[in-house]
Amino acid sequence: MNDAHLHIVVNHFPIIGTIFGIGILVTGLLLKNNSVKNTAYVLFIVAAIFGAFSIATGEGAEKIVEDFPNIGKAIIHEHEELAEKLALVLYVMGGFSLFALFLSFKKNSKEKLVSFFILGLGIASLFLIQKAGTSGGEIRHTEIRDDSTVSASSNENSSVQKESKEDNE
Template sequence: MNDAHLHMVVNHFPIIGTIFGIGILIAGIFLNNGSVKNTAYILFIIAAIFGALSMGTGEGAEEMVEDFPNIGKAIIHEHEELAEKFALVLYATGIFALVSLVAAIKKFRLAKIFSFITLVLALIAGIISINVGTSGGEILHTEIREDNGTTVTSDTNSVENESNKMIDKK
């Protein structure tokens, strides 16, 4: 298993975990159910951990695919920039979810306020995650790009050379 494969394995959970966590936390707040809220907090913590794993495998994945035809460094750089912003908000959400979990377990007065702050952070993370997921998918799924898979590098000769190298290897 290489870095690109590891990145593909771990990069989906931060997005999906955040989205599910948002729904579960909203339900917990609406139902005033501590167990449901605690479940959401745990999901946010796990999503943050997987976010760190995803960031850790991203560089190796980049090295493997950046010279593929129709990919180029620009599209990967855009994904990397969005992922870094997402990771920071996700880490903050995970840390605040941990604080909220402890506050809920110890029945602190501020536990309810912490749950709303965690929800706001999670909503911000969820919004950013949409762009991160889309930009990551566009790297190899050229059919979902706005330019519909046309060359994204400024040097078309390098794309042609890479294509010829791949054909020669077969």
């Protein structure tokens, strides 16, 4: 299993885990159930860990696919930038979730305030989740790209191919 394969395996969990975590946290807040909220916190922590794995395998995946036809460095760079921002948000959410778990076990009244902060951060992260997930999908799924991205990466690859042909002659 190479880095590209590992990246594909681990990169979905931060997205799906965060979305499920938001739903579970909302449910826990509505039901006023600490066990349900604690489940959401654990899910956010695990999503942050998988986010770190995704970032760690992303560089190796980039090296494998960057020279494939119709991909190009620009689309990979865009995905990389969005993924790094998302990872930072996930790390913050994971850190606050760890703190919220501690407060919950200590029965501290501040836990509810922290849970609303985590919920707000989670909802705000949905924008980055959508952007990073879509840009990652566009790397290999050219059918979901808009026309400008396809033509830009095709032109970039065409110029790279022309240069390599000229070098070979």
